[in-house]
Amino acid sequence: MAVQTESYIMLSIVLFTLGAMGVLLRRNAILVFMSIELMLNAANLALVAFARHWGGETGQLFVFFIITVAASEVAIGLALIVTIFRTKRSINIDDLHEMKG
Amino acid sequence: MTELWLFIIVGALAVAAAVMMLLSENAIHSALFLIVTMVSIAVLFLMLNSPFLAMIQITVYAGAIMVLFIFVIMLLGAEKLGLADPGPIKSRFRWFTPVALALALALLFTAGISTLQGNIDEKTPPLAPGEVRVVNASNSGPLDVYVGSRLIASSLPFGAATEFTNFEAGQYIVSVRPVSGREVTTTYLPADGMFTNIVAYGSGEMPQVALVEQNFAAVARDGDTRVTIFNGIGSAAAVSLVDSRSLDTNTDQYVNTIITSIPASTSASIDTPSGEVNWRFIDTTSPSNTLVDLTAQPFTTHQNSLLVLTDQERGDNASRLLPVIISTTALPEFGSPRSIGFSLLTQFLLPFQVLGLLLLAGMVGVIVITHREMRPSRKIQQRRKVSRSLTNVISAQVGQDVSEEDLPQLPQPEPDTEPEPAS
Numbered sequence: 001m002a003v004q005t006e007s008y009i010m011l012s013i014v015l016f017t018l019g020a021m022g023v024l025l026r027r028n029a030i031l032v033f034m035s036i037e038l039m040l041n042a043a044n045l046a047l048v049a050f051a052r053h054w055g056g057e058t059g060q061l062f063v064f065f066i067i068t069v070a071a072s073e074v075a076i077g078l079a080l081i082v083t084i085f086r087t088k089r090s091i092n093i094d095d096l097h098e099m100k101g
Numbered sequence: 102m103t104e105l106w107l108f109i110i111v112g113a114l115a116v117a118a119a120v121m122m123l124l125s126e127n128a129i130h131s132a133l134f135l136i137v138t139m140v141s142i143a144v145l146f147l148m149l150n151s152p153f154l155a156m157i158q159i160t161v162y163a164g165a166i167m168v169l170f171i172f173v174i175m176l177l178g179a180e181k182l183g184l185a186d187p188g189p190i191k192s193r194f195r196w197f198t199p200v201a202l203a204l205a206l207a208l209l210f211t212a213g214i215s216t217l218q219g220n221i222d223e224k225t226p227p228l229a230p231g232e233v234r235v236v237n238a239s240n241s242g243p244l245d246v247y248v249g250s251r252l253i254a255s256s257l258p259f260g261a262a263t264e265f266t267n268f269e270a271g272q273y274i275v276s277v278r279p280v281s282g283r284e285v286t287t288t289y290l291p292a293d294g295m296f297t298n299i300v301a302y303g304s305g306e307m308p309q310v311a312l313v314e315q316n317f318a319a320v321a322r323d324g325d326t327r328v329t330i331f332n333g334i335g336s337a338a339a340v341s342l343v344d345s346r347s348l349d350t351n352t353d354q355y356v357n358t359i360i361t362s363i364p365a366s367t368s369a370s371i372d373t374p375s376g377e378v379n380w381r382f383i384d385t386t387s388p389s390n391t392l393v394d395l396t397a398q399p400f401t402t403h404q405n406s407l408l409v410l411t412d413q414e415r416g417d418n419a420s421r422l423l424p425v426i427i428s429t430t431a432l433p434e435f436g437s438p439r440s441i442g443f444s445l446l447t448q449f450l451l452p453f454q455v456l457g458l459l460l461l462a463g464m465v466g467v468i469v470i471t472h473r474e475m476r477p478s479r480k481i482q483q484r485r486k487v488s489r490s491l492t493n494v495i496s497a498q499v500g501q502d503v504s505e506e507d508l509p510q511l512p513q514p515e516p517d518t519e520p521e522p523a524s
Contacts, residue, residue: 003108006216008145011112013212015138017205018119024201030128030174034135037166038119041142044158052149052436060151060436061444067161068456072463074166078173079467085177086473 008049015042029081029091033074040070108148115141128174132167139163151436231291232265238333238411238425239301239308241279246299248289249273259413262427265296275299275310282306298427302333302411309333313368317405317432320372326400327431329370332363333411338384339364340392340410342371345381354388355381375402382410382424393424403439405431 015038022035044063051059085091115138122134139162146155235246235254246254249271254263268291277299278284287310289297296315303309313331320327332340339362347357362385363369377397384390393410400406406428413423433440445453 003105003148007108007112008149009216010213011115011145013209013216014116015119017208018116018123020208021201021205022123024197024204026123028128028179030170030177030179031123031131034122034131034170037162038122038135038138041139041162044154045142045145048146048149048151048154051151055435057435057440057444060154060441061449063154064157064441064445065452065456067157068460071161071166072460074169075467076463076470078169079470082173082176083470091177091179
């Protein structure tokens with residue numbers, strides 16, 4: 001194969017690191033969510049690369065499950081953000097660090 | 102070479118869009134950059150032989166999840182967040198930035214070293230152990246077949262085949278025992294990833310035995326089907342496979358020869374477009390001698406067929422040549438929707454259904470979380486108990502004013518305002 005599996009894994013690691021940095025450094029709750037989605041995508045890429053390398057389809061099947069779970073997680077997380085915003089009028093996570101209200 | 106360049110371009114696009122997503126001030130811009138990242142990851146999925154997942158990524162991730170993000174950003178009015186974002190001004194969080202950067206560099210360093218030095222590609226995937234089955238195309242009646250000491254076929258009738266069974270490495274003596282007559286033996290060595298057919302063919306009391314290998318790998322072109330042909334004709338003649346409709350009446354030759362020659366007791370395999378075929382097996386030496394005719398023989402996709410040409414004895418010493426066709430379901434192509442659906446509905450049925458329940462629970466949960474009690478409008482409570490004209494009539498009759506000030510009033514709440522941009 002022209003492109004080694006290692007290249008895909010390196011790309012997956014770089015994307016995962018960027019996602020982790022986004023989770024730690026951004027203050028907007030929605031941006032934190034989007035960084036989590038970026039980390040999940042990086043994991044999906046690693047899984048599909050290894051599925052192609054080992055010739056088994058279980059990796060691709062697991063990516064299918066991850067996408068489904070990510071969809072439901074995003075729905076519930078955004079619903080929570082919308083509800084919190086109604087009372088606190090802010091989605092800056094510095095203001096949300098206490099579980100009050 | 103082009104694949105390497107495509108990978109570099111798409112990978113750089115994914116990383117650049119991810120960086121821009123993190124640095125962007127406007128939340129809508131961040132969402133759009135994330136969509137670019139997801140589409141480039143879908144292109145990478147296509148390069149990794151998984152077209153189904155690429156389409157699912159675009160449809161579900163970029164098409165549904167990110168649209169949901171954009172809905173919520175617009176609903177909360179958070180797209181202008183960056184301008185008012187004070188940054189981590191709280192002193193307790195000021196140590197986040199350098200620690201996060203140091204952790205990121207450490208992760209990149211260690212993961213990069215382990216990936217580049219880890220020799221992922223030196224390991225090859227393990228092959229499945231060799232499998233074998235028995236095909237009876239002989240006229241010796243029902244057969245019992247022993248491989249080693251294991252009985253894998255008992256009273257196998259003409260034209261039937263057993264299921265595949267796998268054997269560990271080693272050398273096995275294959276013993277084919279017809280009902281009448283002595284046994285015929287041969288040896289079998291299982292090899293990893295090889296599918297072997299023990300074909301008993303031939304007329305007469307003692308069957309002849311041959312080992313025919315069948316290739317179950319995916320076909321090169323989608324829609325093709327693979328046919329393995331074994332020449333077991335008793336007259337030991339080499340056959341050719343031609344298209345029966347390509348007979349040129351002038352020269353009496355077949356124009357379209359599919360396989361030039363299959364010598365006796367050997368096999369050949371061919372990938373042909375699926376559908377009905379019009380095949381004719383002719384004697385190689387004398388093309389006008391038609392041995393077996395297969396008109397309108399259907400070979401469907403996703404099937405791997407074994408075709409054994411053999412003699413079938415009928416009464417009074419007459420025999421006719423017969424093809425014995427054993428069809429097996431072929432493995433679907435790697436990464437295609439059919440193969441993933443096959444696994445989802447057989448081996449992974451339980452997780453599939455549990456995920457459906459999870460999505461249902463998530464949907465109900467979202468509705469419950471965001472549900473808001475709608476209190477009735479204030480106007481109903483502010484309406485006078487009695488209309489104004491009637492109060493005038495009453496006060497005229499009673500002689501004093503009917504005043505509403507003494508009536509107990511509910512506290513006046515503030516009216517609902519539109520959501521303001523988050524501060």
